[in-house]
Amino acid sequence: MTEWDEYKTIFHSLQEDILVTKTDGTIVKVSEGTGAVYDINADELMGRSVYDLEREGLFTPLATPMVVESRERVTFVQTVMDGKKLLVTGLPVFDKNGELVRVVSYSHDVTELMEIKAGMEEMSIEMERVREELSQLKKQKEEKFISKSEHMRRVLAAAYQVAGVDVNVLLLGESGVGKSELAKLIHDKSERSEGPFIEVNCGAIPESLFEAELFGYEGGSFTGATKGGRKGLVEMAANGTLFLDEVGELSLANQVKVLKLIQKKSFYKVGGRKEIHSDFRLVSATNNKLKESVDKKKFREDLYFRLNVVPITIPPLRERREDIIPLIQFFLDHFTKHYNRKRIIDREVLTELHGLKWRGNVRELINLIERLVVTSTGSVILPDDLPKAYRQIDLPYSKMNNFEESLSETLEKVEKDRLEQAKQKFHTTTRIAEVLGISQPSVVRKLKKYGIK
Known part of the structure; x- marks a missing residue:
């Protein structure tokens, strides 16, 4: 065997994509592996120009012009006609005078690696999105806010935005929507979070005592006054947040006092002559339609504008139904831990609760869930x-009200639902049997019957 034959045999035995071109792009040598990569007979490539092959769509971009221009080793990703991706390396070959005479290129199919890389990038983006959602949910749980609904997300976004600025905020919404909690959130996220959060229920303080409660009093200023006097709520709120809840319940006389307080951030105690300054941040809330009260001359317009610098309206629960089930689950977990009672809620109960109007909003929901945890006798909270x-006994799609099926069919549906919930909650057949009050073999048999895995 001649030296050339030996060289040729070795060259082709590599079974790799090896291509040798002149500097003008003419192919002068090609391995048999190259033909397999480009799905063409290797001999048909001999003498062809790589520029012509690129125009025909066989592959792109080219190693030859890159190497000719740089006179150095280059590595890049090349796309083949069938969509495959090749990692191509081009090498310059110089003669004894240092002139570039040949370009040698070889490649490896990296299609699968590229797809994996793209998949990993997509997964990374998705994981980041999930991580952010989990972070938000954790933050919401810590702050007792559940915001699956877009409306509530906008409310929380607004609260976060104003928290860092000492601007007066007016929280609006029906009773029980969570105005006090949102006021506390604004305080906790503000630069005054280390200071006090003083809540004043304007509707609960008798009008005759309002001034003394708000501003405090000097000793002996009126009959029954504590000896030595007492600090008022405004003074106690210094360097923190003063939250005026139910501000729409203020009498016109007390509205004047609050207006002067906001304007000057100073006041006199009842019976006192020394002006006291208090640096506080003001947040107010009401379930009244203050603008209508202003129009009816029941609320001062100048005070309204002082309070209403940044209004945030919290929607009623019936307008954020996406939050109902998550809220139920959140407070169910809370009260089961608080009272040390293991409870899950039947799917039929969840369906009925989701359809309610919730006129008392979140406060009503909280009260009901606490009541159910305490009064239910079984581990599963049932419609009864x-x-x-x-x-809602008249729900048209209730399983219990479907008289088009037999009693045994209805009972089977209920049994299946109960088993599915128990399996999801307790996982092991031993624990499910204990909770449902049946034997472990019965649990295994029933799970198999209903195809529950």
């Missing part, structure tokens, strides 16, 4: 455990 006012 609901107070009568919360039973």
Whole structure:
């Protein structure tokens, strides 16, 4: 065997994509592996120009012009006609005078690696999104806010935005929507978070005592006054947040006092002659429609504008139904831990609760869940455990009201639902049997019957 034959045999035995071109792009040598990569007979490539092959769509970009221009080793990703991706390396070959005479290129199919890389990038983006959602959910749980609904997300975004600025905020919304909690959130996220959060329920303080409660009093200023006097709520709020809840309940006389307080951030104690300054941040809340009260001359317009610098309206629960089930689960977890009672809620109960109007909003929901945890006798809260006012017995799609099926069919559906919930909650057949009050073999048999895995 001649030296050339030996060289040729070795060259082709590599079974790799090896291509040798002149500097003008003419192919002068090609391995058999190259033909397999480009799905063409290797001999058909001999003498062809790589520029012509690129125009025909066989592959792109080219190693030859890159190497000719740089006179150095280059590595890049090349796309082949069938969509495959090749990692191509081009090498310059110089003669004894240092002139570039040949370009040698070889490649490896990296299509699968590129797809994996793209998949990993997509997964990374998705994981980041999930991580952010989990972070937000954790933050919401810590702050007792659940915001699956877009409306509530906008409310929380607004609260975060104003928290860092000492601007007067007016929280609006029906009773029980969470105005006090949102006021506390604004305080906690503000630069005054280390200071006090003083809540004043304007509707609960008798009008005759309002000034003394708000501003405090000097000793002996009136009959029954504590000897030595007492600090008022405004003074106690110094360097923190003063939250005026139910501000719409203020009498016109007390509205004047609050207006002067906001304007000057100073006041006199009842019976006192020394002006006291208090640096506080003001947040107010009301379930009244203050603008209508202004129009009816029941609320001072100048005070309204002082309070209403940044209004945030919290929607009623019936307008944020995406939050109802998450709120139920959140408070169910809270009260089961608080009272040390393991409870899960039947799917039928969740369906009924989701459809309620919730006129008392989140406060009503909290009260009901606490009541159910305490009063239900079994580990699963059933429709019969609901107070009568919360039973929607006329729901057209209720399993229990479907008289088009037999009793045995209805019972099987209920049994399947119960088993599915128990399996999801307790996982092991031993624990499920204990909770449902049946034997472990019965649990295994029933799970198999209903195809529950």
